[in-house]
Amino acid sequence: MPPQSQNKPHLDPKSGAPPEEAPPSSIARFVLAHSGDHHALSSRLSRHFSNSPWPPIIVDRVLKLLWNDGPRALLFFRSLLLLPSFRPAASSLDHAVDLAARLRDRRAIRFFLSLRSRLALPPSPRTFAILFERHTAAGNPDRAVRAFLSMHHQGCPQDLSSFNTLIDTLCKSSRVQKASSLLNVFQNRFPPDVVTYNIIADGWCRVKRTSKALEVLRQMVDSGIQPTKSTYNILLKGFFRAGQVKEAMGFFKQMKKRGKRDNPGDFECRPDVVSYTTMVHGLGLNGQLEKARKLLDEMVSEGCLPSVPTYNALIQVICKKGCVKDAILLFDEMVRKGYTPNSITYNLVIRGLCHAGKMDEAMEFLDRMKLDKCEPNVQTFNILLRYWLEEGEFEKGMELFSRMGEEEACLPNLDTYNVIISAMFVRRRPEDMLLAGKMVMEMVERGHLPRKFVFNRVLNGLLITGNQDFVKELLRMQEKHKRLNRSSRIQL
Structure with missing residues (x-):
């Protein structure tokens, strides 16, 4: 088995202790x-823990930790359902629905x-937001629409907020034309508000059609x-997405100019921290690092911290376009100024x-x-793992892979x-x-679907290297796990 599976982590909590006392x-x-x-897991949980209720915050946290092993996460939740006190x-329940939908169960x-x-x-609306997203991610936006239309049958009234959630899901999956069509159909039933228009405008910007976004503004x-x-x-971000840097700079200047007027309606044009962050990132990606850095100083003088x-935006573009040493200097600068770097900062x-x-040095930063x-x-480990393996350091890479689940309680995902x-x-x-074959087996057992290309590539690699018996094992696994048939779709 893969190194990660050789020594499974063990827990021996105090017998009879309440669940909230165990990390x-x-x-x-x-x-x-x-x-x-x-059933067996439920029995073990009842032996190791007292009959006191399981706090939702503990249950939710465990489900999130097990997220990249969907079958195990649902196993845990189903075992809790058998406990009389639970x-x-x-x-x-929303987490359970999300996991089941991701597994297309x-x-x-x-x-x-x-x-x-x-x-x-x-x-709740949150439950249906999960279903909208999962149906759309599975390539079936029409089923997401049907889920929306069935909300009232499930005891959850439809309203403008839930409609906005649906079209937001569609727009974020580049289906803005479908979202716009739905808006036209339902605009009398759900009169659009500013959130609705913003969602559609953002959708057009995501597909780099800023002219359509400006039409939405009008x-x-x-x-x-x-x-x-x-x-x-x-709109500002949309210009950068479309590569319209001059237009973005002109739009930003207009925002600043109009924002200084006394007209209350123009106050909304005044650039805020999001506006400046967008400019810093956009200019930096365009190779204008000096201008991006100057904007960081300018926003402070304008009273915008x-x-x-x-x-993070500036660190990212410095790493891409400049020198990593300069990025580390900026990292140290933000710490000196009292900012707390997050996981995104460290990963960059x-x-x-x-x-x-x-x-x-990257390992030292870890x-x-x-x-x-x-x-x-998991993104942190994926970055390091990718580069170790690209350097040909297979042992170091696999040692890092082993650490993920054993020491760090961080389960690998599909990218890993x-x-x-x-x-x-x-x-x-x-x-x-x-090892590639074993990785395929482990990822499937944990609820991750390999692409057909990857699965076939591994089968061919095993055949060429004389591992015919393992090929038969993988084919038996394919027969067992019907989810490997990518034509399957979740339904409601």
């Missing part, structure tokens, strides 16, 4: 070490939705709705160090991250497995193909 990470390891079904909270989705009804916890004004600061920031995302610097070939009480996430599998095809040794 969520320990409970997650406890679940990962379990080898039986949910009553699931609405937030936990139609039966589980229906079970959790019916459970909500039995517990007098009808699906429609908004014509309908008597005053644009907000968010509206202007959406930078935020952590502002520093770590990526910059890796890209510069400074792997040892240690610094932990010392600063900023927990590494794809990075490792791709690296195994560099040398094409029989043992490398064997």
Whole structure:
């Protein structure tokens, strides 16, 4: 088995202790070490913990820690449902629906939705927002629309807010034309507000059609709705997305000019921290680092304090266009000024160090991250893992992979497995193909679907290197896990 599976983490909590006394990470390891079904796990949980209720905050945290092992997360939740003292909270049920939808488990989705009804916890707008997103991500936006139309049958009234959530989901998946069509159909039933128009404008900006976004702005004004600061920031970002740097700079200057007028309606044009952050990032990506840095100083003089995302934006472009040493100097500057770097900040610097070939310094930054009480996430490990493997340091890469689940309580995601599998095809040794096959098996067991290309590539690699028996094992796994048939779709 892969290194991560050789020594499974073990938990031996105090017998009879209430659940809130055990760290969520320990409970997650406890679940990962379990080898039986949910009845057996429920029995073990009841032996190790008292009959006191499981706090929703603990349940939700454990589910999030197990997120990248969907089957185990649902195993844990189903085992809790068997405990007499357990009553699931609405937030936990939403997590369960989300996990089941990601796994495209139609039966589980229906079970959790019916459970909500039995517990007098009808699906909330949040529940349907999850379904909209999952249906759309599965390539079936029409089913997301049908889910919206069925809301009232499930005890959740339809309103403008839920409609906005639906079209936002569609726009973020580049289906802005469909979202616009729905707006035309339902505008009498759900008269659009400023949020609606902003969503559609952002959708057009995402597909780099700023002219259509400007049309939305005109429609908004014509309908008597005053644009907000968010509206202007959406358009500003849209210009940069479309590569219209001159237009973005001109629009920003207009914002500043109009924002200084005494007219109350023009106040919304005044650039805020989001506007400046957008400009810093956009100019930096365009190679204008000096202008981007000057904007950071200018915004302070204008009485607009930078935020952590502002520093993150500049650090990112410096790493991409400049020198990682300068990015670290900026990192230290923000710390001196009292800002607390987040995981995004650390990941940007770590990526910059890796890209510069400074792997040892990147690992030192990983240690610094932990010392600063900023927990590494799966993206952190994926960055380091990718570069170690690209450097040909397979042992160091796989050692880092082992650390993820054992020491850091950070389960690998689909990207993690794809990075490792791709690296195994560099040398094409029989043992490398064997490891690639084991990675496919592990990722499927954890609820991740390999792309058809990846699955077939591994099969061919195993055949070429003489691992025919393993090929048969993978084919049996494919037959067992019907989810490998990518034509399956979740339904409601």
